[in-house]
Amino acid sequence: xxxxxxxxxxxxxxxxxxxxxKIFEMSQPSKNNTQVANDRDNDIQGKLMFAFLAFxxxxxxxxxxxxxxxxxxxxxxxxxxxxxxxxxxxxALIFFVQTVTQALLHYFSYKYRGEPGKKALxxxxxxxxxxxxxxxxxITLAGLILYGLYTWTNIMTVEENDEAxxxxxxxxxxxxxxxxxxxxxxxxxxxxxFLQDFDGKNLVGxxxxxxxxxxxxxxxxxxxxxxxxxxxxxxSQDVLHxxxxxxxxxxxxxxxxxxxxxxxxxITTTDDMRRDPDVLAKVKKINKIRxxxxxxxxxxxxxxxxxxxFDYLLLCNxxxxxxxxxxxxxIIVETPEEYQAWIDxxxxxxxxxx
Amino acid sequence: xxxxxxxxxxxxISKQYLITGLFMGIxxxxxxxxxxxxxxxxxxxxxxxxxxxxxxxPDGVMDPNVYLALVTIHGTIMVFFVLTAGLSGTFSxxxxxxxxxARDMASxxxxxxxxxxxxxxxxxxxxxxxxxxxxxxxxxxxxPPLSALPQAQPGSGLxxxxxxxxxxxxxxxxxxxxLNYIVTVINLRVKGMSMSRLPLTIWAFFVTAIIGVVSFPVxxxxxxxxxxxxxxxxxxxxxxxxxxxxxLHYQGGSPVLYEHLFWFLGHPEVYIVLLPALGITSEIIAxxxxxxxxxxxxxxxxxxxxxxxxxxxxxxxxxISGMNPFLGSVFTFTTLLIAIPSAVKAFNYITTLWKGNLxxxxxxxxxxxxxxxxxxxxxxxxxxxxSTLDINVHDTYFVVAHFHLVMGISALYGLFAGVYHWFPKxxxxxxxxxxxxxxxxxxxxxxxxxxxxxxxIGMAGLPRRYYTNTAFPYFDDIADINVVITIFALIAGAAxxxxxxxxxxxxxxxxxxxxxxWKSNTMEWTAPVEHMHGNWPGAIxxxxxxxxxxxxxxxxxxxxxxxxxxxxxxxxxxx
Numbered sequence: 001x002x003x004x005x006x007x008x009x010x011x012x013x014x015x016x017x018x019x020x021x022k023i024f025e026m027s028q029p030s031k032n033n034t035q036v037a038n039d040r041d042n043d044i045q046g047k048l049m050f051a052f053l054a055f056x057x058x059x060x061x062x063x064x065x066x067x068x069x070x071x072x073x074x075x076x077x078x079x080x081x082x083x084x085x086x087x088x089x090x091x092a093l094i095f096f097v098q099t100v101t102q103a104l105l106h107y108f109s110y111k112y113r114g115e116p117g118k119k120a121l122x123x124x125x126x127x128x129x130x131x132x133x134x135x136x137x138x139i140t141l142a143g144l145i146l147y148g149l150y151t152w153t154n155i156m157t158v159e160e161n162d163e164a165x166x167x168x169x170x171x172x173x174x175x176x177x178x179x180x181x182x183x184x185x186x187x188x189x190x191x192x193x194f195l196q197d198f199d200g201k202n203l204v205g206x207x208x209x210x211x212x213x214x215x216x217x218x219x220x221x222x223x224x225x226x227x228x229x230x231x232x233x234x235x236s237q238d239v240l241h242x243x244x245x246x247x248x249x250x251x252x253x254x255x256x257x258x259x260x261x262x263x264x265x266x267i268t269t270t271d272d273m274r275r276d277p278d279v280l281a282k283v284k285k286i287n288k289i290r291x292x293x294x295x296x297x298x299x300x301x302x303x304x305x306x307x308x309x310f311d312y313l314l315l316c317n318x319x320x321x322x323x324x325x326x327x328x329x330x331i332i333v334e335t336p337e338e339y340q341a342w343i344d345x346x347x348x349x350x351x352x353x354x
Numbered sequence: 355x356x357x358x359x360x361x362x363x364x365x366x367i368s369k370q371y372l373i374t375g376l377f378m379g380i381x382x383x384x385x386x387x388x389x390x391x392x393x394x395x396x397x398x399x400x401x402x403x404x405x406x407x408x409x410x411x412p413d414g415v416m417d418p419n420v421y422l423a424l425v426t427i428h429g430t431i432m433v434f435f436v437l438t439a440g441l442s443g444t445f446s447x448x449x450x451x452x453x454x455x456a457r458d459m460a461s462x463x464x465x466x467x468x469x470x471x472x473x474x475x476x477x478x479x480x481x482x483x484x485x486x487x488x489x490x491x492x493x494x495x496x497x498p499p500l501s502a503l504p505q506a507q508p509g510s511g512l513x514x515x516x517x518x519x520x521x522x523x524x525x526x527x528x529x530x531x532x533l534n535y536i537v538t539v540i541n542l543r544v545k546g547m548s549m550s551r552l553p554l555t556i557w558a559f560f561v562t563a564i565i566g567v568v569s570f571p572v573x574x575x576x577x578x579x580x581x582x583x584x585x586x587x588x589x590x591x592x593x594x595x596x597x598x599x600x601x602l603h604y605q606g607g608s609p610v611l612y613e614h615l616f617w618f619l620g621h622p623e624v625y626i627v628l629l630p631a632l633g634i635t636s637e638i639i640a641x642x643x644x645x646x647x648x649x650x651x652x653x654x655x656x657x658x659x660x661x662x663x664x665x666x667x668x669x670x671x672x673x674i675s676g677m678n679p680f681l682g683s684v685f686t687f688t689t690l691l692i693a694i695p696s697a698v699k700a701f702n703y704i705t706t707l708w709k710g711n712l713x714x715x716x717x718x719x720x721x722x723x724x725x726x727x728x729x730x731x732x733x734x735x736x737x738x739x740x741s742t743l744d745i746n747v748h749d750t751y752f753v754v755a756h757f758h759l760v761m762g763i764s765a766l767y768g769l770f771a772g773v774y775h776w777f778p779k780x781x782x783x784x785x786x787x788x789x790x791x792x793x794x795x796x797x798x799x800x801x802x803x804x805x806x807x808x809x810x811i812g813m814a815g816l817p818r819r820y821y822t823n824t825a826f827p828y829f830d831d832i833a834d835i836n837v838v839i840t841i842f843a844l845i846a847g848a849a850x851x852x853x854x855x856x857x858x859x860x861x862x863x864x865x866x867x868x869x870x871x872w873k874s875n876t877m878e879w880t881a882p883v884e885h886m887h888g889n890w891p892g893a894i895x896x897x898x899x900x901x902x903x904x905x906x907x908x909x910x911x912x913x914x915x916x917x918x919x920x921x922x923x924x925x926x927x928x929x
Contacts, residue, residue: 010841014848017792018855035784035864036871037715041791045714048795049722055799056726063807070814070832072746087743094733101700101729108707109722112643113714119912120905121709124646124927129705130698134652137697141690141736148690148740149683155742156679173506173597192596205596234676238597239500240609242674242749246815249746253675255609256499257593260676286830293830308827315826317749317817319493320500321507322418325820 039116046113053106057099069285074278076312076333077248078265079155084249086151090144158263164229167222169314170204171234171241171254174323176314179204180217182348188213192237192256198353205237206349214350217343222314222331224266225339231263244317245331247273253318266333273333274310283310360470362462365885367469368447369780372773375440376857378476380850382431387847389424392416394840396822410488418821422491423509425819427483429494430517434524435479437627437765439472445630445772446535446559448780452878453553455544455897457888460537464530471527475520482516490517493819495616498591498609502583505598515584518577525574532563532570539563544877546897551916553876553901554640554647557654558633561661562626568665569622576615583607613675617668624761625664629657631768632699632728635721637901638775639703641874642718643710644912646902646927649702656695656702663692673741674748682741689739693732700729711905711912715872716790717775723798724767730802731760734809749819752812755805763801770794773857778871782883783864789856796849803842807835873913876901880917899926 037045075084112120168179168187181187189207197208206213224230234243236254243262244251252262273279286308294304316327334342361367388407391400399414410420447465451458459465482489491509492501496517504511539552539560552560579590583604591612592604640647647653669677669685703725712718734756737743747753770793777785811832816823823829823836870879877897881889895917903914908924920926 010844010848013845014851017796017848018852034868034871035787037713037718037787041787042712042714045719045791046712049714049719052795052798056802059802059806063810067807067810067832067835070810070835072813073815083742083746086740087737090737090740090743094736098730098733101704102726104704105707105722105725105729108704108710109712109714112707112710112712114644114711118711120644120711122646122905122907123648123705123709124902125649125651130649130652130702133701134694134698137694141693144736144740145687145690148686148742152679152683152686152740152742155745156682192594193601195596195601196599238595239503239506240497244749244815244817246746251674251745251748255676256595257606257608258610258676282831286827289830289833290827305827308830310828313826313828315815315817318497319422319819322422322821324422325418325822326825328826 037114039114042114046110049106049113050110053103056102056106069278069282073247073282074268074273074276075247075249076266076268076273077250078267079151080247080249080264080267082151082154086147089147093140093144155264156262158231158261160231161229164231164263165225166231166233167224168204168233168235169222169243169254170218171236171243171316171320171327173238173321174316174327175220176222176243176316176327176329177204178219178222178329179206180219180343180346181212182215182217184212184215186212187233188216188349190235195237201352202349204235208349208353214348216349217346218349218352219346220329222329223339223342224331224333225336226266226269226333228336229263229265232261234260234262239320240318241316241320241327242318244315245312246315247312251317269333269335270310270312270331271334273312279310283308360466362458362466363885363887364447364451364459364462364465365780367465368444370469371439371443371447371472372780374473374476375436375444375769376854378431378435379440380854381480382428382436383847383850385424385428385431387843388416389421389428390840390843392421393822394837396824416821419488419491419508421821422493422507422819423489423513426491426493426496426509427479427489430490430521431479432762433494433623433627434521435476437762437769438528438623439524441765441769441772442559442562442626442630443469443472443531444769445555445634445776446531446563448776449555449878450535450538450559451542452779452881452889453556453876454539454542454547455877455894456538456542457890457894459534460542461534464534468527468530468534471523471530475523475527478516478520478523482513482520485512485516487511487513489513495613495620496580497616498580498583498612499595502580502592503595503597503602505600515581518581518584522574522577525570525577528566528570532566535559535563536567544894544897547877547916551897551900554636554650554653554657555630555633555876557657558629558636561657562629562633565622565629565661565664566626569619569626572615573619576612576619579615580612610672610675610677613672614668617671618665620671621668622661622664624757625660627765628728628761628768629660631724631765631771632657634768634772634775635703635724637876638717638721638771639706639725640902640904641775641872642713642715642721643706644713644904645706645710646904647702648705648708649698650900650902652698653702656699659695660692663688663695667692667739670739670741670744673744679741686739686741690736692739693736696728696732700725700732713872715774716785716787716794717771719791719794719798720767720771720774723794723801724764724771726798727759727763727767727801731756731758731764731805735760746815747812749817750812751808751816751818754818755808755812758808759801759805763805770797770853775872776878777857777860777864778867778883779878781861781864782867782885783860784867784871785860785864786856789852793849793853793856796852797846800842800846800849804839804846807839811835873911875903875913875915877916880915
């Protein structure tokens, strides 16, 4: 209802603006109606340009003040801090350049606005100036490129090793499954052709003739031991999906017919993260919003929203169909002991198909 | 009939492009307002949805499939139909012959066919909105297998077939147009119009046409292969698929191959959209600053450098597609290089304003606005072009904010600037400047109001193309940002009505234009206001100087037309 009201108001504002503009146009003296900017226009528009600069700065400051707390949640993976420092360095650079160039652009538009009798400076070229603003970006970008590539190589180089835990993320319209490699540390072969074996109990299409697969464990909730490298192997059974884990600064597409991979080491357990002051503040803020929204729901006879508890998330980040917006899986990072206790309770593939 | 409809005259074809483009623009923008309503007030009932979407919005609540269809068609229409055909088609056609001193395009017939193919593809695209299962809904990049399998979503049936057919025709139209532009610029320049005297508009259109010819055919091949996969059972892009309880027969294809083919066009396409806008802006900023464009040679070099680099950076859309990370490194390197010519252009624009005598006409405001959004949007490209940083912001709203500012809004500003500036040339009348000012300021404030806060949603980790973010309580604290964005978007949409009114009203009732209202140096203003076939009565005037002799010392006026011979003892700048 409020939405319709808002819309109506906006619509009426639009109409009145239109009308005002029309009246404004009709009230102009016809003799001065060349429709080319005159001195008065130049003066007003030049000043507005300067005002626009103020608008840009205010918008920037306001946004950071109001919404700064939603930016980049605390990193929960080992490479997360490398990622974040590269991000903040790039951001600092962007802000510096943005502040200076927008100031120059709008200030010049104001300062050199047309005035009667003024003549512009005939100034067509200056090789030195141009060399300067070619070389400065070259040096800055060379630095950024080298730093970026160094970090990229560190993150993306996945080396198989005995210490790491191998987990398969399996995507389908519209949910996620995870497969653990079991005691042998090797995922069994799998293909969509095996999905219909065992009356559909073969959830991710494991090849039952491959002995490596028999001790594999398939689950719907992702548990990760803290401090241990996790090597993810991604698969999809139908369309493209993307496994996006923003808290771990991790993302990789899941491609039908191909296995992709990404690796990271979680460093903060879910419990510890729930005690983080920023997370506590965020949860509090969200629950306040949810309580507010619940009031309206309850008034309409609906159920109130459940209070929010923080959890790490795996989201789908590649358009995959109608329920793309709700394709998620909970990630729980826990101590190695808790993880071991949990995985021991799960059924292996051999047990499932018996 | 041959005058207004099947005309071979470049000026008429240009108007046809503009009006078709604007019409498509109205549809594209209206769609964005609809999905913005859904995003701000998710799953609320709106009467307007019931009217416009009918059965796809039961009780006025938008269906998720329709949401995806709206974002898909919004993207397709804005990128291809408005900002490629509407912008480049309009101004290349209008300005290439007039600014180089030609009587018409090299081939008027091909030019006419090019427009009518574009028109046909627009009609097919619009028709696809009315098919039973809805239009294409796989995102404007239509990645298979989602786009290939009708089982995957309703929009991948007949709607997708029509999308592909429409785009194939669009590519044909674009190729005919581009070839014509290239040939015309190379062959039909009037005596004295050397390449180094060309206005920057023509350089931009010329280079744009070359990128188009190089990259558009690859989109056609991607579309054809996808049609084969869809209809003839081939496996170019598909492999190992199980859907709706059934194992499909496809073996050995790869969606990643499609991504390569698509972005081989898709990325240059960004510059096909942007370069003409930058060319238009160069011309308008110089004219209205009453100053030569600063660093003409550097501007031309930047256009060429951007064009070249644009064809070797497509992989930055695919850092996390599963391709080899080493390839990612290469594409990071080439991508960040583009920042250099872009920075040169931005600095040169700013220096052109310095110590000028700025005539702040609406076209000039839009041009300055373009430089502003080009900088704001371009800078975040440093984050997205960096493979490392892309990991966490890829496909989030951060990307949406970035590309809308840098190529969406910037190119739209270029289109508006061009319309305000060359309206007298196209229609022989002036547009109302006060409505123009109003249009600019509301649009400028709203454009930042929409896309600046959007960066925050992206950095918070919200993926794009989500029908609603209410499925994640984690994102509840960004709901108010979505409302702010939508309100700015609605106001911006309303402001475009003022432009439309001004445009249509001025065609019929605008003040009659003088021959050269902006006191510009370029050749189109030496042609009479009244349109005639062949552009100039009698001989075409010869060219004696470059296009930017504004406020040259020793001249009485602050402008000298390109057709005025050098005075005795006057030196021509060596360009």
